[in-house]
Amino acid sequence: MNTSARPQSDASRLREFQLFLYRHIPLTESMQLRLDAYTGQELQISAPLAPNINDKGTAFGGSASTLKIICGWSLLKLNLIDLSMPHDIVISKSTCRWHKPLSDALSAHARFKTDTSWDDFIEKFKKSNRNMSIPLQVEIHDARGEICSSMQASYAIIQPNS
Template sequence: MTDTPRSAHLRALEAELLAMPPVAAMQLRVGDADGETLRLHAPLAPNVNDKACAFGGSLTSLMTLAGWGLIALRLVEAGLDANVYVADTKVQYRTPVYTDLTAVAVADKGESWAGFLETLRNVGRAQMTVAASVPLAEGGVAADSRSRYVAIRKG
């Protein structure tokens, strides 16, 4: 199998995320990315609550990390070196999750990657809102979020 730049970036992203002890405890794994979306996975067992379903904090963390990771990947692919911070998040929990977890992140409606990257290049600081969800195998979503991230160019 030929290694692609994106697969190398995904491995690097996973290593960066797993270097954080709370993320390592979640046993997070980076799934796939296509430039527009990023999928993260985590097993249920280390993320379970007292009701034998996924802990809400794990759902929120996974969605937040998926958004952060999506932006981090886009920055690497654009050749930009910046710190990315989550500024605020709105989360809705819709139904319990009794299976392994997946979070999917995409740029929120109305957001522009080109505008985000241009602003970061020109101003040194830019913000982007990312929509993330935890889809259910049977359809629908268990939770969704909208998070605003701020990127600050290094140097």
């Protein structure tokens, strides 16, 4: 989505949102999830390997999947907060690919798959009286920047009950 008008976030805002995640999705605190960077168009989050390790000494697939889902959800949540738009967000569809094992810290990057403007989205959402879907791409990279896992996902944005 075209979010060029969205403000860049500072470290205190990311920390505040990270604490929101810890309170409302407790698994994120156990994973030691950290929000690293947010531009409006992309979000980067990470988690250390130690609390997310499997019996082979690599990242546990469940942790990697969770990190990808949270990363995409958070990218949308932060944008909708920026727009002061009442909403609920749920993942509606995802397809994951596993490219290679990850033996480093987990680093996830979410971005929009399309270049739809927020203004168009908001207009359609307010008129629709129903859910809208937004497609995202999320990848987990190793320390060398190589893709270890990728996810194509659609998130439903739902108008909350009044």
